[in-house]
Amino acid sequence: MSSEVTARHDAKKLVRSPSGLRMVPEHRAFGSPFGLEEPQWVPDKECPRCMQCDTKFDFLTRKHHCRRCGKCFCDKCCSQKVALRRMCFVDPVRQCAECALVSHREAEFYDKQLKLLLSGATFLVTFGNSEKSDTMVCRLSSNQRYLLLDGDSRHEVEVTRIAAVQMLTEGFPPGEKDMHTYTSLPGSQPVSEGGNARATGMTLQYTAPGVEGVTQLKLTAGEDANGSRRQATAWLVAMHKAAKLLYESRDQ
DSSP, X not given: OOHHHHHHHHOEEEEEETTEEEEEESSGGGSOTTOOOOOOOOOGGGOSBOTTTOOBOOSSSOEEEOTTTOOEEETTTSOEEEXXXXXXXXXXXXXXXXXXXXXXXXXXXXXXXXHHHHHOEEEEEEETTOSOOEEEEEEEOTTSSEEEEESSSXXXXXXXXXXXXXXXEEOOOTTSOSEEEEEOSTTOOOOOOOTTOEEEEEEEEEOOTTOOSOEEEEXXXXXXXXXXXXXXXXXHHHHHHHHHHHHHHHHO
């Protein structure tokens, strides 16, 4: 893809919604796969009372809508203004207590883990059932839409086409399987990482344009003394978090 085309796809515009100012992609199709759509607000006529504490709204007790869930609350139950990057808000926006906690947790992904994914890490990469592994740098594209794998050859995996992610770990007590699975297929549920397990690799299943069935690739963190193993481990953990956010976006 040429730099000119990429620039057009990455172009953004400032829009005003009832919830606040948002910096969104010029072309909706090229938005981040981790983004969330703004919710429909519960109509004022359908919420005579706070949907948290049941306080009745009147001239003194005003109603406020949470920008994340769209429900209606009194000022006491919806007083926090928190950054909501998954909806591209420019400034922190009003959220109920429950949604504010979720947004605070997601801030760690954007402040730390997303940066790790963008900077990339080095892995031994195996495609399909091949017995050959190639050393490649894997990173997330700047528009967050592709996993880019660079080595002797170059490959791209569209993030929205990832069907399942399986984390490979070590460090479980004897007798326990050294593997945790997170599946992002519709209707599935995420499985959290546990204990003191250390990420050693990951398998991804995805659909490729023009290819029937599901394609698989495996990322394995190599053993070395120059710190790239630690970077690779951190990248895997960040990718696991990204997969959870991707599942939530699909389930919206």
